Structure formats: C-alpha cells, structure tokens
Amino acid sequence: MKKDNVLQQKSFAFAVRIVNLYRYLNEKKKEYVLSKQLLRAGTSIGANVEEAIGGQSEKDFFAKLTIAYKEARETHYWLRLLTATNYLTNEEGQSVLEDTDELLRIIGSIQKTIKQRNS
Template sequence: MKKDNIIQIKSYNFAIRIVELYKDLNVNKREFILSKQLLRSGTSIGANIEEAIGGQSRKDFYAKLTISYKEARESHYWIRLLKDTNYLSQEQYDSLIFDIEELLKIIGSIQKTIRNS
C-alpha cells in the first residue's frame, strides 16, 4: 500500500472498524441483519478503491470510484439506522459518521477533479 494514498489508507482503516463492529454486534447484541448489510457496504468501499487504483483506464478508475461513493452512501445509511435502533452508542455513532463523511468528501472531491479535467 502506498504510504501517501490517503483514500486507500482511510478506506482500509474504515473497513477494519466495520469488521470489528460487525463481530461485536453479532456476539454482544445478537444483531445479524443490519450489521451484515453494513459489513458488505463498509468493506466494499476500500475494495473498490483498490480496483480503481488498479484500473486499466481513466474511465475504469472513475467507474470504480463511483461504486465506492455509492457504497459509502449506503454505509452512511446503515450507521444511522443502527444508531436510531439503539444498536450503536452515541460515541460509536459519532466516530463512525465522522469517518464515513470524511470518506464521502474525499471520494467526492476526487470524482469532481476527474470530471473537471
């Protein structure tokens, strides 16, 4: 992993947090459905970033980045829903929302740069 690729690093670290949250929700709260949805979307962000980085063309890069953005939007939804159904504490929610909104801003900015160049 490149040391200076901030979106790659942040999306990977977010995926780790999501995997840990998924394990916690399954074991301690016996919640399986919503957490599985978040696991899929939250880990997909970084996977699609990786695919974008390895893309064969600019168009391929942009397409995978767009998928990452959509997965981040979906993760944002599941985090809010888990909070509003009392599966996440306010502290967990605040931290996860901060991270996912940061990812959305970064991905959105990269998309905008590509569109405008």
C-alpha cells in the same frame, strides 16, 4: 493519477473498523441482519478503491470510484439506522459516521477533480 495514498489507507482502516464493529454487533448486541448489510457495504468501499487504483483507464478508475462512493452512502445509511434503533450509542454511531463522511468527502473531491479536468 493514483490517489492511493490517503484514500487507500483510510478506506482499508475503515474496513478494519467495520469488521470489528460487525463482530461487536454480533457478539454483544446479538444483531445479525443489519450488521451484515453494514459489513458488506463498509468493506466494499476499500475493495472498490483498490479496483479503481488498478483501473485500466481513467474512465475505469472513475467508474470504480463511483461505486465506492455509493457504498459509502449505503454504509452511512446503515450506521444511522443502527444508531436510531439503539444498537449503537450516539457516540459510537457518530464516531463511525465521521469516518464515513471523511471518505465521502475524499472520494467526492477526486470525482469532482476528474469531472472538471474532462469538461
């Protein structure tokens, strides 16, 4: 049941990247509001993956995974906004967006598998 290997590792690495991006936006770009939203959403993905792994049932696992998916969608939004407002270059934004998209695909795939198995 545990899909902790790839998703756990990638969501943790992504959180580290988001923390570093938050620092960059604060220190170099003097952006404090949008970056805080990005920090909360981007680090929440991995936290919810960890909670999913520790879930007491498949239903609990699926619920936490759904929250992780929603947080990844929100992260995607903040990254697009930071790029559109020139706090991130297109290259910087695209690079992190690709990582976000990868997490969304992995989480979505796990959700789809669980739904198919339970229908």
